[in-house]
Amino acid sequence: MTSEPITRHLLPTATGRQTWAALRTELALLPGLSAVAGTLLIAAAATGLVAPWVLGRLVDDVIAGTDTPRVIAWAGVIAGAAVLAGLLTAVGAAVAARLGETVLARLRERVLDRALHLPSATLERAGTGDLVARAGDDVAVVTNVIATSGPAFLGALLSVVLTAAGLFALDWRLGIAGLVAAPAYAVALRWYLKRSVPYYARERVATGERAQATAEALRGAATVRAYRMEDAHVARIAERSGVARDLSLEIFGLYTRFGLRINRSEFVGLAAVLLAGFLLVRGDLATVGAATTAALYFHRLFNPIGLLLFESDSVLQAGASLARLVGVTTLPDTAAPAGTEPTRHDRGAPAALEVTVGQHRYDDGPVVLRDIGLRLAPGERVALVGASGAGKSTLAGIIAGIIVPTDGAVTLRGVPLTQLGEHRLRREIALISQEVHVFAGPLADDLRLADPDATDAEIAAALDLVGATEWVRTLPDGLTTAVGRVGGSSPRPRPSSSPWPASSSPIRPSRSSTRPPPRRAARARATSTAPQWRPPRAVPR
């Protein structure tokens, strides 16, 4: 990914309402699964309330001087609830994951599909930077949050809501006492979110810059050594690593201050519940058991509330990413193979490809092409020559139907390209530009991108044509050699509230492809053996 700032955000971002609507639509597609998942999760959280309630009753019974069988019965109830809760939790987690992950997988596939089939005009204006960020970073953020924090967050949320309901069911006055903590928690959360989100963005930038400096220096190690710049590069990496470290320390400082505020809210809530219990018991309005249950309920809330608060920022970020993803899915779909087939007798037409451009300009920019008339007969090879900036690439784009001229038309055997449809068009006209991208994976996969069913013989013939046969032979694993770079997008590292380690995701090993040039002689051969059985093509340099 380039580190140049993306100034042109031309891809849509969904509003909160649209995002929710899109999620509801997805869930509605799986009605049975949604209902079962919801029921199981709520039931699992509800069974968790049984134990503290039973303990409260046990306290009351002990004070009242009950008999042993009753104590055993209460223990039995706790045990039964435990077995049930475990069952519901296990099945609920599995079903909920199936629901959430399926919806997510469908979403990410649709995002990529839309991104790949973005209308040419949109792509040319928006550039690929934002699109890459959405298909990569945003998908990774949402996926990671759903896979790692999602189930715990949902469980904690349900357990907080149900425990609060349990407190009220126990005694409404104890419930209100518990709610005293809510404003304290809310203030702490607001305080934290205001600070943490921009901080994490800065940390991401800092770790990104550190990784960049490291990757550059290691990949260019030969050059670094040749120019004896070792110390300068180590110093630069050390400086950036230091910046990232200091930022992490600051963030952790923020995080612990948030923890302090949470502890304070816990104390406020627990003290309020105990005080209320004291007053109620003294006024004979509640039993000691009820007060005990309330205190235990509240103590039980410490962990889930902490989890909700500490995860809130990543959930917010996932929401923002989700809105950007849903935004991409609202783009029109051009994937459907539609359009006119050039008919058989079209082939009798005098020119296979005819280009007329009155003029072309990008948006409101200056005119870049004017008065172009070009005919390509079948089997004909045409070279476009011009100084840089003359408009060769623009014309190539127009010929290939990637760019629609402001004033003009391109016809293939008499059929305007605009009527062919994207799918058909791409099968008829290929554009190989100076933009080179080696897709990561086995070389053979890269070669089969445009034609997945190409035989080994066809692959070999193509390689031979461009004079790459010998080069492929020198590769360690021949056609199965991994080529291209794999740069995993890293979810942001963060200090964790659970004891799980904060670690940045490893950068995946990659193999750089140092590709020697096709040999000149072979290149010369290749141009003179251009196949006659394909439509003519224009080759801009």
Added chain:
Amino acid sequence: MTVAETTGGVVLRRALRRQRARVAAGIALLCTHQATEALVPVAIGVIIDRAVATGDVSALLLSLAGLAALFTVLAFAYRAGARLAFAAVEHEAHATRVEIVSSALDPRGRRSGMRDGELLSVTASDAELSALVVRVAGLTAAALTAIVVAAVALLVVDIPLGLGVLIGVPLLVVALQRMAPLLTRRSTSQQEALAATTALAVDLVSGLRVLRGIGAQDHAARRYAGASRHALDVTLRAATTKGLHLGLTTTVNGLFLATVAGVAGWLALQGQLTIGELVAVVGLAQFIAEPVQTLGYCVQLFAMARASAGRVARVLGAAPVVQPGDAGPPAPSPSRLALDGVSYAGLDDVSLRVRAGEILGVLAYDPSEAEALVALLAGRVPRADHQGTVRVDGVPADELHIDAARAVVLVEQHDVALFEGTLRANLSAGASVDDEVLRAAVRAAAAEDVLAAHPHGFDRLLTERGANLSGGQRQRIGLARALVADPPVLVLHNPTTAVDAVTEGLLATRLAEARGAGTRGTVLITTSPALLRITDRVAVIDRGRIVAEGPHELLLASDARYREETLR
């Protein structure tokens, strides 16, 4: 640290030693925190017992004040302790990272046997993971403290009950831990599948224009969908395992609680426990599972830190590739660079001489032999790996100090590496050079367009690896950088493969002007006729041997193979 004895254990011990002040203070505070955490359920019990059950107002005020004090200690101990421990990890990770990079960029090269990608992942994640040993130390101590405090509190209440809890909890946690390896395995493959899916998306979208040009979007979308479905399967497997573990934990904890509650309730009924003690025992029984789980987690964390430390040690302890001598800069000799009967990686008994003032062309029919020659000339091949001698100004290269050798011979790679920063910084490569010198070099490399097209001139910012330049621009800036360095001997390897023919012709002429004078020697390892034309002499390498040597024009006229290979 000495090179010979670097192991993972050494790296871990060193981390603890280097951070000992932070670690010691952090442990003390984290232990305090865990002790107070253990006391919260006890405090609830005491308050129920002394205040709620009795209705005594002064007892209530006293206990609430006590609770406030407990929470204050708890909160501040955690804050300070966690910060110290976190700082120790971060500082250690930073120090380790810088050491790894220093080692990886050792002028002599290091035999870590790792590719760039692996090295990157060692600096990025292993540096951090190995530093987690500090965290393991802190967490282990704190968890043990919590268990001891809870144990004492339980034993004070009731000895048989306390013993039961103390034996039962670890047994249950150990039993549940048996699922840990499976959980780790599943979640690792989940993370891998998700990372691969993301990388694929980034890769496909980055090459979107290429995909569209050849109409491969549908196939690409199917490929992604396949990866996404695979990631979904793996994720669901992991989620099911996690759910099972969660359910089992819930059940086991609940059954244990039922047992403790039953026994404690019965004891309270017998009058052996007060109500407060009953509440405290139940609370402690629930609490104690946490520190025991933390201990189990520490075992996993330690295994992870040790594995990472092993990889860190592999980099830090890697032996240097070459063993340079300590001879100072040699006096310029008429033969600036020479190979005498050198055999290495396909090259067979090659003798070559680059004379002062000469531009020597080398055309290797096999690209891998050209690579071998570049590696030799760049001083990347250890003495033991090749036969024959490489001489720099008449002195065997391996006797020279690395600085002396590099001060004479500069190899500019075919795969030009530029760095993030200004154009000026890239061209001057760290030296302080006059703008006029830069301008002359840029002109000689026919790269004026890079300069002219931009309002900031030499202050133009290049992004990572010069990604905001075209391939041809990168190559020419690399060449200009080499010309700025103006080394006595310059070796260029296929420097114009991405440069168009017109510019290449211009570049060749100017390069000849820039390098042709004085006592400098230049080697052009290339297949380009435009470049070969400016050489004084061309050596042709076929199957590892020099098969022809002479002026370009003569070879063109007399050698059919040569003609064919340089034809365009």
